[in-house]
Amino acid sequence: MIPGYPGRSLGLVRNVRLPREDERVRLIGELNREFNRQGRSFFFGSSISRHYTPEEIQAAELFSLRPLSIFEPCGEMCGTEYDESEACPLCGAGARQSTELHLEPESIPKRDLSFTIAREVVVSNRLAQALQAHGMTGAAFLPVRDPTGKLLDDWRQLTITSAPVDIVPPTLVGSNLFDLDEQGEFRCPQGHVLGLGLLSELWVRRESYDGSDLVRTRQLTGLRRGVLHPRPVLLFSPRLYRLLRELKVGRLVVEVTHLI
Template sequence: MRSYYEFRIKEKYASMLFADDEGERLGTSVRKIVLRGDDPRLPEVNRLDRELKQGQNKPRYFYAGWSIQYKYTHREIEAAEAFKLKVTSVFEPAGEERGTEYDESRACPACGTGAPQVTPLRLPAGRIPKTKDFSRTIADEVVVSQRVKDAFEECGVSGANFATVVSTSRSKGFVEGRYQFEATEAAAEVAPPTVSGNKPSDLDTEGEYRCARCDLLGLNLLSELSVARASVLDLDVQATRAYVGLRSGLLRPRQVVLVSPKVYRLAKEMKLKGVAFEIAYLV
């Protein structure tokens, strides 16, 4: 496996570590820099970000945005026992903005995590991406296409639930050919060496976005996912018991979805759009 870190470095600080012709300029104030996980400058990126932030009334940051990608060999893919499912297509509005209800009385009283959805997902049909097989709202409500539902059912994929989506467009009724996708079970236990935190330079050692009263791991996963083998069920689709994210406004922490090699192969054969996969490790 090779990891790649993409940073959006503030141009006024870029010269502190990078050559003038390095990376890609995005306008006049931001530069995109991609580093391999074994690049010796990666720790320096994080050090500079921490140092710029410290002791300032108005926080400064070396980088404003980041992402991590993992590249696998064919052998690693073939040997994988599970995969983390990532929905890459995002749209608005969130279901709550259109009348989807959650039972907040059952959420964690400390951080607001875990309120269950108690009514069908309500969305304007025209806002759901038509060219994507998987997409999600900003509240991580996942919507899939008819072809996903048909293929999963035809191939006997276990552990997935497909619920109708209520249309809030003029036509009302249900959104034709679109379904809310959820795992029926959430028991997988996240295990070391999984790392969570705010961003690569901030592991949230003070627990700003972790919760001691529930299963909220933090704001983001900063590594590949490992789960306890004994907690993994014999299902093709399942979720972790723990959550990642932040309860703020329309945003809700999400459980991580795991899928079997069967689902991974099916998605690749069908060339499903709007979804990506990372290897998840059973330990």
């Protein structure tokens, strides 16, 4: 038993909130490895929250966006087509959207910025117009249609047009806090996909950043399964961060990204 075990019971599992550097986090990892050797599980998953001081926000050169507003069905389930002729046969990276985005209008959250389960990015017409009016660079705003082909006037698909940035160490990517996928099960040997998900803040190579307000990473996380595709991380500038705050765009979790 873990001394001073915190959290609350959720029936068969327990929800525990701990600082990453807490000694009990290491102990949970050790217990989970021991349980795994016995064919059982002790740890079932985690969600990482990071908090910043005003000074840290002020000093940041880039921010990464962790989507909270996620919905389905995604585009491919509504008639959007993808060309996978040039996709990596090992990880599925490189599939290209070959038609306009089709979505069920009733499924789109009534928010300024949302992601489908396949990470297609949908923004309100209000936000698209604001970004264009303020001269935000690095993105285009494409039409969104319903499954019958009717144009959805209230929505646009946000696509990134700037040069991608390169993820570099000490960024950590893995399956979970206690599994860095050392066997490479979810990593593409061609370097397209780094793993299932980010476990740390993001570090990117400074020379790869072209100064745009919206950029994406060259390397991807996730996996190809059904309608799901490996996905880049969406990044934006402090200038855009301030505008999103001014516009009161909700359901956004942002983290500081480091340029080195």
